Amino acid sequence: MKRTRRTASVLCLLGAFGAAAAIAQQRSAVEEIERYRAALSDGNPAELWEARGEALWKEKRGPKNASLERCDLGLGPGIVKGAYTVLPRYFADTDKVEDLESRLVTCMVSLQGLTPEQAKKDPFGGPGKKVPMDALVAYVASESRGMKMNVAASHPKEREAYELGKTIFFYRGGTHDFGCVTCHGADAKRIRLQDLPNLTATADAQRAYGGWPAYRVSQGEVRSFQWRLNDCFRQQRFPELEFVSPASIALTMYLAKNANGGVFDAPSIKR
Amino acid sequence: MNTAQFAAIAAAVAVLAGCASMFAERSDLTAQAVTMMKTSFKEQGQAKLDRIDQDDVQRTCSQYHGDAAVPRDVAERIEKAEAARISYPADGKYLGDWKSGEKIAQAGVGMQYSDDPAQPSGGNCYACHELTQAEVSYGTIGPSLRNFGKVRGFTPEMQKYAYGKVFNSEAFFACSNMPRFGQKGILTEQQIKDVVALLMDPQSPVNR
Numbered sequence: 001m002k003r004t005r006r007t008a009s010v011l012c013l014l015g016a017f018g019a020a021a022a023i024a025q026q027r028s029a030v031e032e033i034e035r036y037r038a039a040l041s042d043g044n045p046a047e048l049w050e051a052r053g054e055a056l057w058k059e060k061r062g063p064k065n066a067s068l069e070r071c072d073l074g075l076g077p078g079i080v081k082g083a084y085t086v087l088p089r090y091f092a093d094t095d096k097v098e099d100l101e102s103r104l105v106t107c108m109v110s111l112q113g114l115t116p117e118q119a120k121k122d123p124f125g126g127p128g129k130k131v132p133m134d135a136l137v138a139y140v141a142s143e144s145r146g147m148k149m150n151v152a153a154s155h156p157k158e159r160e161a162y163e164l165g166k167t168i169f170f171y172r173g174g175t176h177d178f179g180c181v182t183c184h185g186a187d188a189k190r191i192r193l194q195d196l197p198n199l200t201a202t203a204d205a206q207r208a209y210g211g212w213p214a215y216r217v218s219q220g221e222v223r224s225f226q227w228r229l230n231d232c233f234r235q236q237r238f239p240e241l242e243f244v245s246p247a248s249i250a251l252t253m254y255l256a257k258n259a260n261g262g263v264f265d266a267p268s269i270k271r
Numbered sequence: 272m273n274t275a276q277f278a279a280i281a282a283a284v285a286v287l288a289g290c291a292s293m294f295a296e297r298s299d300l301t302a303q304a305v306t307m308m309k310t311s312f313k314e315q316g317q318a319k320l321d322r323i324d325q326d327d328v329q330r331t332c333s334q335y336h337g338d339a340a341v342p343r344d345v346a347e348r349i350e351k352a353e354a355a356r357i358s359y360p361a362d363g364k365y366l367g368d369w370k371s372g373e374k375i376a377q378a379g380v381g382m383q384y385s386d387d388p389a390q391p392s393g394g395n396c397y398a399c400h401e402l403t404q405a406e407v408s409y410g411t412i413g414p415s416l417r418n419f420g421k422v423r424g425f426t427p428e429m430q431k432y433a434y435g436k437v438f439n440s441e442a443f444f445a446c447s448n449m450p451r452f453g454q455k456g457i458l459t460e461q462q463i464k465d466v467v468a469l470l471m472d473p474q475s476p477v478n479r
Contacts, residue, residue: 176382191399192397
């Protein structure tokens, strides 16, 4: 009798564990939604990154003890307002097409005297690790909020970047035969329950591109567009995309131009 | 040759030259993009740079998207070549254990540089397909496979088709968005049998 009861209670416990495991996934989704709600009611936590970024922009740093305030983001030295909407673009001083992140690297090198390696180190923050790049990106992006995307893509190098980015978008490879197009080439598709924007269609491209950088509730971090590309290539089973590499900038050029005319509304909040 | 004939031939030549230069431009661009990618990625974990190298299916299919449908002769060439590469189970049995198949269909791990290569990969079928009624978190890149066996018939031919389809999707539908799970070594023979059982076993929740 005693023995059966014990067995029964063990079985009961095991059952409870099983059920707990089964609902664990569901619960974490619920928790995520709760955190999302909390984040929304407090305003966008990305504001903390924006404020830190603005301070970093003005702070004298690096071997040359200089701020970034003279950095030309494409609209002239020191002009931050609207800069995100014209990037990526061609810069004569580097003879390259640059996105925001690569341009910030350029300015950290030329104005502040950092080596390119130092400027590119730690491109993405993580738990307990705050990096300057995320904050600077959040700040500059926030200064374009509410403005329309307006990437020129008219200089020959800009056109070349666009065409190469487009080619990479449709390039299938790796163990799963995936390209960006597999997941972002058709309307109204989803993976599991996550909606997939059709990045070849104007309205979706505008909405998707205009929402990055973003504060990701599930990660508690502000994530840049460079991060977004890096993580999608991981899901694509490709090797690791290097921060501000030529392919990353070409792809950004393709997607940013597809988003032209759309209202830029970032840093946003995402799951 | 009269003038009309001459004009027709000249026009044909011009069109051909146009096509050739368009094609050359595109393959030029692809070559340039590949060079760019080779300097833009770094090896990480199990994902080496050779993942960027395309095989024939990948190279061919990357050219067709949007409104450019795969021409029939190209599709036939791919389907024939890929069909010849399928290795069916030596024991002639296509059905494994649907319970294990369900786990494989749920599992999204495998082949990413963040994944442990010592662990078996999943099929992540739910990422793209509806399968059982119980799982409401399914994607829509692929068609619904709900009641697959019940609708198609629990026949040996259909079992064999399902096995071949999961092993090498391109053998039946050129330039499909579905991975070639057996061909690319994502799933083992036993794992494929298990997901085929999920689709084809009358007891499987896919068919209930």
